[in-house]
Amino acid sequence: MSDPMQEIRASFFVECEELLEALQDGLEAMSDGDTDSETINIVFRAVHSIKGGAGAFGLDQLVGFAHKFENALDAVRAGTLGVDEPLVRLFFKCGDLLSDVVKAARDGELLDNGVIAPIVAELVDAMGDAAAEDEAEEEIDFTPAGLALDLGDLGDLDATADDMSDLGGLPDLGGLPTADGDDDAPALAPAPSETCYKVTFSPEAELYAAGSEPLFLFRLLAELGDVDVSVDATSTLPALDELQQNAALLTWTIAVQTTASKDAIVEVFEFVDGLCELSVEPMDGTPNAGAGDLPTELQPLQSPLPSPESTSAPASEEARPPTEAASDAPAPLPQVEKAPPPAPAAQAPIEQEQDAGKPNPKASPKSATVRVDLERIDRLVNLVGELVINQAMLAQSVAGSGLPTNSPVSSGLDEFQHLTRNIQESVMMIRAQPVKSLFQRMGRIVREASTAIGKDARLVTEGESTEIDKTVIERLSDPLTHMIRNAVDHGLESEEERRAVGKPERGTVTLTAAHRSGRVVIEVSDDGGGINRARVQKIAEEKGLISEGQTLSDSEIDNLLFMPGFSTAAEVSNLSGRGVGMDVVKSSISGLGGRIHITSTPGQGTCFSISLPLTLAVLDGMVVQIEKETMVVPLNAIAETLTLRTGEIRALGPTTQVVLVRDTFVPLLDLGAELGYREPKSDYTGSVALLISQEDGNRAALIVDNIEDQRQVVIKGLQESYGHVPGVAAATILGDGQIALILDPADLIANASGQTAPDPALRKVG
Numbered sequence: 001m002s003d004p005m006q007e008i009r010a011s012f013f014v015e016c017e018e019l020l021e022a023l024q025d026g027l028e029a030m031s032d033g034d035t036d037s038e039t040i041n042i043v044f045r046a047v048h049s050i051k052g053g054a055g056a057f058g059l060d061q062l063v064g065f066a067h068k069f070e071n072a073l074d075a076v077r078a079g080t081l082g083v084d085e086p087l088v089r090l091f092f093k094c095g096d097l098l099s100d101v102v103k104a105a106r107d108g109e110l111l112d113n114g115v116i117a118p119i120v121a122e123l124v125d126a127m128g129d130a131a132a133e134d135e136a137e138e139e140i141d142f143t144p145a146g147l148a149l150d151l152g153d154l155g156d157l158d159a160t161a162d163d164m165s166d167l168g169g170l171p172d173l174g175g176l177p178t179a180d181g182d183d184d185a186p187a188l189a190p191a192p193s194e195t196c197y198k199v200t201f202s203p204e205a206e207l208y209a210a211g212s213e214p215l216f217l218f219r220l221l222a223e224l225g226d227v228d229v230s231v232d233a234t235s236t237l238p239a240l241d242e243l244q245q246n247a248a249l250l251t252w253t254i255a256v257q258t259t260a261s262k263d264a265i266v267e268v269f270e271f272v273d274g275l276c277e278l279s280v281e282p283m284d285g286t287p288n289a290g291a292g293d294l295p296t297e298l299q300p301l302q303s304p305l306p307s308p309e310s311t312s313a314p315a316s317e318e319a320r321p322p323t324e325a326a327s328d329a330p331a332p333l334p335q336v337e338k339a340p341p342p343a344p345a346a347q348a349p350i351e352q353e354q355d356a357g358k359p360n361p362k363a364s365p366k367s368a369t370v371r372v373d374l375e376r377i378d379r380l381v382n383l384v385g386e387l388v389i390n391q392a393m394l395a396q397s398v399a400g401s402g403l404p405t406n407s408p409v410s411s412g413l414d415e416f417q418h419l420t421r422n423i424q425e426s427v428m429m430i431r432a433q434p435v436k437s438l439f440q441r442m443g444r445i446v447r448e449a450s451t452a453i454g455k456d457a458r459l460v461t462e463g464e465s466t467e468i469d470k471t472v473i474e475r476l477s478d479p480l481t482h483m484i485r486n487a488v489d490h491g492l493e494s495e496e497e498r499r500a501v502g503k504p505e506r507g508t509v510t511l512t513a514a515h516r517s518g519r520v521v522i523e524v525s526d527d528g529g530g531i532n533r534a535r536v537q538k539i540a541e542e543k544g545l546i547s548e549g550q551t552l553s554d555s556e557i558d559n560l561l562f563m564p565g566f567s568t569a570a571e572v573s574n575l576s577g578r579g580v581g582m583d584v585v586k587s588s589i590s591g592l593g594g595r596i597h598i599t600s601t602p603g604q605g606t607c608f609s610i611s612l613p614l615t616l617a618v619l620d621g622m623v624v625q626i627e628k629e630t631m632v633v634p635l636n637a638i639a640e641t642l643t644l645r646t647g648e649i650r651a652l653g654p655t656t657q658v659v660l661v662r663d664t665f666v667p668l669l670d671l672g673a674e675l676g677y678r679e680p681k682s683d684y685t686g687s688v689a690l691l692i693s694q695e696d697g698n699r700a701a702l703i704v705d706n707i708e709d710q711r712q713v714v715i716k717g718l719q720e721s722y723g724h725v726p727g728v729a730a731a732t733i734l735g736d737g738q739i740a741l742i743l744d745p746a747d748l749i750a751n752a753s754g755q756t757a758p759d760p761a762l763r764k765v766g
Contacts, residue, residue: 012053013106017437019046020102023095024440027088031458035083043091044073050102052271059105065116066101069094072123081127089447090122096444194225196283197265199254205246207275218254220268225258255283374470377430381617384427385714388618391420392711392735421712424618432467432614435513435522438476439464442484446509449488456495456506457488466513468520472592472612476522479585483524483608484509486582491526491606501603503527519636520614525607531600533557540566555698558598562586591719593634593729595694595746621713621742622690623734625706627677630740632713632732633702637745639693642701644668646685655680656754659701661691669752670703671743675727680756692745700749703756711735715742726751 026043051066072091075081097119104111199221203214221227232251237243256265265280398413439461450457492498492507499505510525533554540560541548552560560566564583589596594612613619613636621632648660649668658665668689673680681687689701713732718725729744 009057012057013102015053016050016102016106019050020095020099021437021440022046023098024443027091027095028443030083030091031088037077040073040076040083044070044077047073047098048270050098054105061110061116062101062105065120066098068120068123069098072127075127087126090119090126092443092447093119094123096447099444194257194259196255196257197262198279198281198283199256199265200251200277200279201254201269202251202277203248203272204275204277205248207272208248209246212272212275214250214252217268217272218252221254221256221265224260224264224268225256227257228255230254377427380427381431384424385617387420388424388712388714389733389735391417393737394735396735424712428469428614428617429467431470431617433470433473434465434467435473436464438473438480439511439513441477442480442511445481445484446488449485453489455488455492457492458506458508459484460508460510461512462510463513466515466520468513468612468614469617472520475588475592476610476612479588479610480511480522480524482582482585484511487524487526487528487606491528493529497529515614516611520612522610522612523607524610525605527605530602530604530606531558531561531598532602533600536560554600555598558600561598562596590744590747591724593744597694618712618714619742620710621732622710623708623740624690624704625708626675626704627672629677630708630734630738631671632740632742633690633704633745634729634742635710637692637694639691639699641707642689642691644684644687644689644701644703649684651757655757657684657756659689661699661701664699666691667700667749667752667754668703668756669700669749669754670756671748672703672705673755674748674752680758682758684756690745692749694746694749698749700745700752702745702748713740713742 023043023046026039026046029039030043047066047070051063051070054062054066069091072081072094076083076087081087097116101111101116201214201217203212207214218227218229230253232253237249258265262280262282266278269276269278395413395417398409403409443459443461446457446459487509488507492509493501493503495505498507508527510523510527512523512525514521537546537552537557537560540546540563541550543566545560545563545566546552561582562585566582586596589610589612592612594610597609597611598606599609600606613634620635622635622638623630623632625631642659642661644659650658650660650665652658652665657668659668660666668684670680670684672678684703687703688705688707689703692700692702694700713734715730716732717730718728727744727748728741729747730742732740732742734740
């Protein structure tokens with residue numbers, strides 16, 4: 001049986017990821033000049049919610065740093081700390097560090113204090129006098145207490161400050177006078193400066209669903225002073241036969257007599273913002289008005305607020321007076337099954353001040369979500385893949401049986417095929433995730449890289465909501481990191497160089513994502529000086545990568561950056577130059593079934609374009625025959641099919657040929673010869689060819705023997721068993737149970753010999 005606390009803890013760290021995303025969004029808005037109160041509140045709420053949830057699990061390092069960060073944000077909210085560019089940069093550093101501390105806490109580790117201390121010192125310097133006031137404030141001492149609430153325990157909820165000191169896990173409210181020898185902790189004489197507030201609290205069903213416990217809130221209120229709690233359990237209760245199990249029907253009215261401010265009372269309910277109706281108002285009459293000012297229909301109850309021990313103890317023990325040891329120190333936490341701490345949910349805290357009549361935007365209904373382990377989704381994807389294979393087998397069996405196309409079996413099979421495809425697409429959508437989290441990580445790379453080399457750079461992102469398979473997102477992180485660092489290090493000019501050519505001193509790296517033709521295209525571009533092609537070719541010649549004096553096109557020179565060992569860096573640094581590690585980038589992208597292309601304009605910048613499949617599980621393919629071998633060519637790579645005619649085929653050298661396609665000559669490649677199944681033919685007239693269009697605009701015609709069908713196939717990887725096979729992306733299982741290779745057209749074209757005619761020299765020898 002799984003541990004409920006571990007499940008709640010795991011849920012907290014998932015919510016931390018969402019909160020960190022919201023934090024980055026808010027900081028990006030602040031960086032763009034949007035410093036209104038709502039934007040600042042979004043950032044503050046994210047940090048505050050992380051701190052509160054971390055406190056529930058005793059993550060002291062996370063609580064401590066988040067508290068310092070929160071204080072600086074609170075000073076901005078209060079107007080005592082002005083927002084400028086250096087402060088926003090500091091907040092970005094704090095956000096990055098907060099992410100590291102969250103990750104360390106999730107892994108059960110502690111971050112080196114030497115990493116945290118300098119950032120905290122910068123925060124203190126930035127806050128100035130506000131930091132000194134913060135140090136003078138009382139430190140928060142919060143310890144979660146497990147508690148199972150039963151409505152029977154709500155019969156009496158009047159508690160004084162001394163009653164609260166006996167509750168396990170709550171700090172002792174020392175310094176308050178008590179009557180000697182009176183174990184029942186009588187009511188205290190109110191201080192002249194105290195005020196009595198009336199709190200009306202009506203939870204919604206979502207509050208209970210999130211695991212929040214109203215009794216925890218009442219106990220926290222009791223830390224502020226004397227409380228009288230009344231529950232309205234009659235006027236809202238329906239008839240028994242109309243009672244709904246998950247409905248929220250109770251409303252509490254609490255009189256709080258305290259020296260604290262109204263804001264302090266509101267802060268108690270910050271973690272249930274949007275999950276309840278709440279009002280906090282000073283009570284009419286004298287400042288020290290007590291529970292007698294409550295409405296007569298809500299009679300105050302006169303027994304103390306139950307402690308964790310009393311809520312789980314038998315009724316005969318509930319009246320037991322506290323022991324002498326319990327009055328000296330907080331009682332140990334009881335081990336109550338399924339007793340979560342206050343929910344570390346991602347709800348934002350309640351606005352301390354709201355204009356009358358304006359709805360709370362955070363209280364708007366949200367779409368329901370369900371978190372599922374990735375292993376379960378992977379298993380579902382595999383099962384759907386088997387379903388697709390079995391559907392193809394069934395279709396092939398029916399086709400071989402000779403049944404007419406309008407028979408009930410054939411019609412039912414067509415509907416089954418349509419349903420299978422819809423199921424497959426729906427399952428793929430479950431695995432799909434927005435690239436936003438990946439793009440936000442790249443923002444940190446830009447900040448760290450620009451700081452390391454003394455450049456001023458920013459990241460602009462577009463298409464963050466574009467969805468792609470989760471596996472693809474995870475494996476894209478390293479290639480994008482290489483490309484982003486190279487763009488900052490050697491793509492962007494220095495501030496002096498940019499000023500000299502009339503560019504803004506701050507360079508821009510743009511990261512975009514979009515769906516195009518059934519694929520995802522991710523582009524990394526910069527507004528730097530572009531690729532110095534003459535220098536690139538000279539370096540390639542010096543390293544022996546190409547022959548000296550070789551004539552190359554701009555595209556061929558650009559592709560030299562992907563050659564192993566190529567680098568334009570004049571000296572070694574902690575950041576690689578443009579081209580360093582780019583061979584690894586290309587290999588990683590190819591391993592994902594993707595392609596990468598470079599375009600560069602001198603003086604304007606460079607763009608790296610990555611084209612990737614939407615998923616690594618299935619694809620639409622063209623089933624072809626090559627020398628009695630069945631193979632699959634990805635459909636999204638095929639522009640059109642051709643039947644070669646006499647007069648369209650032209651010789652280009654002794655062993656290579658091209659084909660004329662609408663006034664353009666396209667290289668002709670014989671797949672049978674390229675894959676080693678046969679020797680090139682002497683005549684290709686009447687042969688079938690697939691016109692392949694690549695991301696860089698280049699095209700090629702691949703000759704096949706026959707086109708059999710167009711169908712959806714399930715991808716089965718080969719790399720774990722066979723490593724990288726040139727020209728082959730993966731394999732699949734066809735409807736008749738036959739295994740077919742899935743070809744990689746781009747790799748085939750890049751490594752093709754181009755031989756489409758018998759070698760004359762070999763013919764003479766024979």
